[in-house]
Amino acid sequence: MASAKQQIIESLLVQKELYGDELFRRTLVAEPILNEKKELPGKAEKKISSSPKKIEPLPIVNSSSENDFTEKLAKYYQEICECMECPLGKTRNKFVFGVGNPNARVMLVGEGPGADEDEQGIPFVGRAGQLLTKILEAISFKREEVYIANIVKCRPPGNRTPNPIEIETCIPYLYKQIEIIQPKLILCLGTTAAVSLLKRKESLGAMRNKVHYVGEIKTVVTYHPAALLRNPNWKKDCWADVQFFRKLYDEMYA
Numbered sequence: 001m002a003s004a005k006q007q008i009i010e011s012l013l014v015q016k017e018l019y020g021d022e023l024f025r026r027t028l029v030a031e032p033i034l035n036e037k038k039e040l041p042g043k044a045e046k047k048i049s050s051s052p053k054k055i056e057p058l059p060i061v062n063s064s065s066e067n068d069f070t071e072k073l074a075k076y077y078q079e080i081c082e083c084m085e086c087p088l089g090k091t092r093n094k095f096v097f098g099v100g101n102p103n104a105r106v107m108l109v110g111e112g113p114g115a116d117e118d119e120q121g122i123p124f125v126g127r128a129g130q131l132l133t134k135i136l137e138a139i140s141f142k143r144e145e146v147y148i149a150n151i152v153k154c155r156p157p158g159n160r161t162p163n164p165i166e167i168e169t170c171i172p173y174l175y176k177q178i179e180i181i182q183p184k185l186i187l188c189l190g191t192t193a194a195v196s197l198l199k200r201k202e203s204l205g206a207m208r209n210k211v212h213y214v215g216e217i218k219t220v221v222t223y224h225p226a227a228l229l230r231n232p233n234w235k236k237d238c239w240a241d242v243q244f245f246r247k248l249y250d251e252m253y254a
């Protein structure tokens with residue numbers, strides 16, 4: 001068993017990796033500014049083009065019991081996993097539905113799959129995904145207890161930002177996932193996820209440190225982990241955002 005000194009050293013190394021040279025501790029965060037609740041947009045009622053591709057099994061991690069949510073989500077996956085409704089369907093390797101606990105209280109929403117995700121069919125598995133896992137652990141969430149999905153389910157070529165038509169075509173699938181999972185809190189990762197899900201034309205900076213609503217679900221905005229890898233200076237703000245998010249969670253479940 002590691003000594004107390006060794007544990008402290010390892011903890012500091014993780015903090016340094018996550019947040020750069022600043023030493024962080026849990027701090028009080030500002031009271032959230034509450035925005036008006038909005039209706040959750042309508043369900044996805046889309047006709048899916050079929051193709052002869054092999055259907056991959058639904059990636060569910062740590063699904064503790066066979067239950068209604070699991071079954072509904074698996075059924076929905078089967079309905080949409082061969083989608084070719086927008087041009088991204090033609091260039092993808094794998095359809096990236098989402099991963100995690102179908103009973104999750106917390107849902108994380110990113111922009112779209114990257115190369116690693118396109119390869120494996122699972123969101124947030126590359127370097128950004130590893131950083132996301134560490135961020136979750138830093139606020140005492142296990143990756144397996146949350147649900148992670150993206151605005152678009154297929155990788156935009158060259159990791160470009162999905163265009164408005166691709167987003168508009170694909171986002172009903174995310175709304176349906178939210179409707180099935182019924183999370184109590186959503187964390188939007190990055191501008192594209194936030195702008196698309198919240199239907200707000202604001203900068204990330206303007207959307208941070210506030211409580212937004214997707215339907216009646218409290219939603220918080222922070223940086224995409226890939227952006228943090230490109231610009232470590234944003235890690236401090238991300239840390240404030242995720243503490244704020246954890247505080248909201250604790251207020252609901254403490």
Ligand code: SF4
Nearest residue numbers: 083086089153154170
């Ligand atoms: S990005 Fe969405 S809408 Fe476009 S093909 Fe993939 S699943 Fe279908």
